[in-house]
Amino acid sequence: MIAAAAAIPAAGHAEETAAARGAYLVDALAICGRCHTTPGPGNKPFAGGRVIETSAYKVQGSNITPDPETGIGLWSDEQIGRAITQGQRPDGSRMSTAMPYNFYAVLTDADRAAIVAYLRTLAPVRNQTAAPLYAVAPVPAAGVPASGQDTGRGLYLATLARCLSCHSTPGADGEPDLVGGMGKGGASFEGPWGVVVAPDITPRALAGWSDADIRRSLVEGVAPDGRKLAAPMQAKAYAQLRPDDIAALVVWLRRLPEN
Ligand code: HEC
Numbered sequence: 001m002i003a004a005a006a007a008i009p010a011a012g013h014a015e016e017t018a019a020a021r022g023a024y025l026v027d028a029l030a031i032c033g034r035c036h037t038t039p040g041p042g043n044k045p046f047a048g049g050r051v052i053e054t055s056a057y058k059v060q061g062s063n064i065t066p067d068p069e070t071g072i073g074l075w076s077d078e079q080i081g082r083a084i085t086q087g088q089r090p091d092g093s094r095m096s097t098a099m100p101y102n103f104y105a106v107l108t109d110a111d112r113a114a115i116v117a118y119l120r121t122l123a124p125v126r127n128q129t130a131a132p133l134y135a136v137a138p139v140p141a142a143g144v145p146a147s148g149q150d151t152g153r154g155l156y157l158a159t160l161a162r163c164l165s166c167h168s169t170p171g172a173d174g175e176p177d178l179v180g181g182m183g184k185g186g187a188s189f190e191g192p193w194g195v196v197v198a199p200d201i202t203p204r205a206l207a208g209w210s211d212a213d214i215r216r217s218l219v220e221g222v223a224p225d226g227r228k229l230a231a232p233m234q235a236k237a238y239a240q241l242r243p244d245d246i247a248a249l250v251v252w253l254r255r256l257p258e259n
């Protein structure tokens, strides 16, 4: 299985500790705190976050600090790993896909372990979040379809960053249409910035952009015309991405299929 091992993308740098690699994945790429930290001043990182409501569920980003009672301090590494990649709690119950475990299913064993190692280093915070409400009990969801041509590392990074859940056209059910609407934009985001619509990021839409333009939009949050991109586009987090990871994302963007 040497070939398979060699194909694993985005391995951490050899000198990097597992927890440092986990911090990078959690804070710069997946931005777990977007849902697991309550926005606003004085918030406690990862101690419980946004309420997400659809017709199928009303759930709150859980407390994922190591607090033994209100967080995940008593969960084993394996149990935390299963929650992240399979959406299953230690008691066997399933989570809604508000927790994007169907994306995180792509994680390599090493990167999943790195995320768990990082979560273990967080300060425990006692904070009871609201119990989830489900219209119907969640069932295991399939992993997301491979988005575009397999450009290896870029696809892996883009899946963890969930670029296409924001940048694909919402289907009839309001969920991003990752097939027909892949990368074509149209979802709107409301917040302190007003309402912004995620743009089309397929190659045709970005044809006039140089690689440097794309890089700048990701890490500085500035479009080629100088326009500042609104907060949903996570420039503050992406500014921490390694240059080789940004380059891989640019390659991935350039190869998104037009259909
Ligand atoms: C888009 C929002 C969102 C993102 C991003 C997100 N989560 Fe979650 N997560 C949730 C929600 C909501 C729940 C609760 C789901 C439910 O109750 O059905 C949850 C549940 C969990 C749980 C289970 C905890 C418990 O007590 O039940 C863990 C562990 C977890 N997330 C870890 C992570 C990690 C690690 C990341 C980043 C790699 C992450 N999450 C990214 C929304 C998110």
Ligand code: HEC
Pocket: 158, 161, 162, 163, 164, 166, 167, 189, 196, 197, 198, 199, 200, 201, 214, 217, 218, 223, 228, 229, 230, 231, 232, 233, 234, 249, 253
């Ligand atoms: C949480 C939702 C969200 C995520 C995740 C996200 N984006 Fe965006 N992105 C947006 C929104 C909204 C805008 C438009 C912001 C504005 O116009 O002010 C945007 C703008 C952009 C632009 C500028 C395009 C233009 O025409 O102005 C590019 C390029 C882009 N995103 C690529 C990406 C890539 C690559 C990823 C993954 C690494 C990603 N985005 C992740 C929401 C998101």
